[in-house]
Structures are given as C-alpha cells and as structure tokens.
Amino acid sequence: MAISLNKGESYNLSKEFPGVKKLMIGLGWELTTKQLDLDASVFMIGANGKIINNNYLVYFNNLKSPDGALHHTGDNQTGKGMDDDESILVNLDAIHKEVTDLIIVVTINEAQENGYTFGLLKEAYVRIYDEVSKKEIVKYDLDAENASNSDIEFARLHRQNGDWTFTATGKGSGKGLEGYMEKYS
Ligand SMILES: [Ca+2]
Ligand SMILES: [Ca+2]
Structure with a gap:
C-alpha cells in the first residue's frame, strides 16, 4: 500500500524502500465535459535552488535529461485510457552529481487563460512507484483533494x-508551468 503523507511531511525513501533504483512518476486523468491537457514535469535542482542548466527541466518539450537519468515517455494531451497517461522514469543512480533535488509538478495547459482546475476532471492523480517491483510509494488525488488548483508542486x-x-x-x-519555470530557472 502506498504511504499516506500529509502536506509537508517527509520520509527517507532509501530507508523505506531499500535498494530502490528506478522510480516511475505516473500522471493519470479522465475527462468529464472539458478537453484538458495535463503535463508532468520535473525540475532537476542544484544547490542554488535552480535547475543546473536549461536542459535539466524534463517535460513534454525536453523528454530526456542530459545525464540520461530522467526519461519522459511523451506528451499525452487527452488523458484517454486508464492507468498512467504521462510517465517519467527516474534512474536515481544516474542523476547528475550537482542535482540535489527533484521537484515534480503537474500543470494544466492553458489553465490560466481558461480558468481550468483539477476539479473539472475525474480519476486524476499523480503517483510514484518503484519501477522494478511496481510497488506504489505515494499517490496524490488531484480532482477531489486539489479541485480548486490549476497546478501543483506535488513532491520534492x-x-x-x-x-x-x-x-x-x-x-x-x-x-502554471511558466510560473515554475520562472521560479526554478
Ligand atoms: Ca500533456
Ligand atoms: Ca486516463
């Protein structure tokens, strides 16, 4: 069973999941009335609180980090189909040594212009699981618990x-994503 964490709580992943090497970040959603395009992105942050260079933001426009550690499997614009609609594979051991933090965000494309929020969706979530054992580590509900948000910094x-x-x-x-880009670039 996934660990249930309140906002701000931390745990030692390396101790709770000994030997974990590869994580998968999965984002899933289903449409109700509106066509919404969700995006999962990871900022690979160095000691100064910013991405170590511009190629260390992994998202739909930059599918691989230069160190080869992160791999986004490609943009999904419809959420069609069950299970994860967008995924980012993380190979922990390959992450560039200057990277101290991974910041995982989920945004809705063009949310600001259109007033979109997660509450317009159903079965929307973001989760992390161990890619090898498939054991789920943490899962966040987006449409019910974060209904009024149009973006979320899910985890660090x-x-x-x-x-x-x-x-x-x-x-x-x-x-939105532009706001996170300003903050972390
Ligand atoms: Ca997308
Ligand atoms: Ca879906």
Whole structure:
C-alpha cells in the first residue's frame, strides 16, 4: 500500500524502500465535459535552488535529461485510457552529481487563460512507484483533494549523503508551468 503523507511531511525513501533504483512518476486523468491537457514535469535542482542548466527541466518539450537519468515517455494531451497517461522514469543512480533535488509538478495547459482546475476532471492523480517491483510509494488525488488548483508542486525528492528523502509538497501556485519555470530557472 502506498504511504499516506500529509502536506509537508517527509520520509527517507532509501530507508523505506531499500535498494530502490528506478522510480516511475505516473500522471493519470479522465475527462468529464472539458478537453484538458495535463503535463508532468520535473525540475532537476542544484544547490542554488535552480535547475543546473536549461536542459535539466524534463517535460513534454525536453523528454530526456542530459545525464540520461530522467526519461519522459511523451506528451499525452487527452488523458484517454486508464492507468498512467504521462510517465517519467527516474534512474536515481544516474542523476547528475550537482542535482540535489527533484521537484515534480503537474500543470494544466492553458489553465490560466481558461480558468481550468483539477476539479473539472475525474480519476486524476499523480503517483510514484518503484519501477522494478511496481510497488506504489505515494499517490496524490488531484480532482477531489486539489479541485480548486490549476497546478501543483506535488513532491520534492532531496538527496543527502546518498539517500533520497521524499517530501509531500502539495502546493498550487496558480501560475502554471511558466510560473515554475520562472521560479526554478
Ligand atoms: Ca500533456
Ligand atoms: Ca486516463
């Protein structure tokens, strides 16, 4: 069973899931009345709180990080089909040594212009699971618990002394992907 975390809570991923090497970040959603395009993105952050260079934002326009550690499987614009609609594979051991944090965000395309929120969707979630064992580590509900948000900083993975710590951030900014790009670039 996935770990249930309140916002702001952390746990040591390396201790809770010993030997975990590869994570999968999965984003899924189903439409109700509106056609909404959700996007999963990961900012690979260095000691100064910014991405270590412009290629270390992995999203629909940059599917692989230069270190080969992160691989986005491609943009999905409709959410059609069950299970994960967008996925990002994370190979923890391959992450560039200057990267101290991975910040995972989910945004809705053109949400600001159109007033879109997660509440317009159903069965919308973002989750992380161990790619090898398929064991789910954490799952966040987007449409019910974050209905009024149009974007969310879902989680932060922080590297310390070779261990990875997971923190449930769970904060919306209302500024979309561009807002996160400004903040972390
Ligand atoms: Ca998308
Ligand atoms: Ca779907």
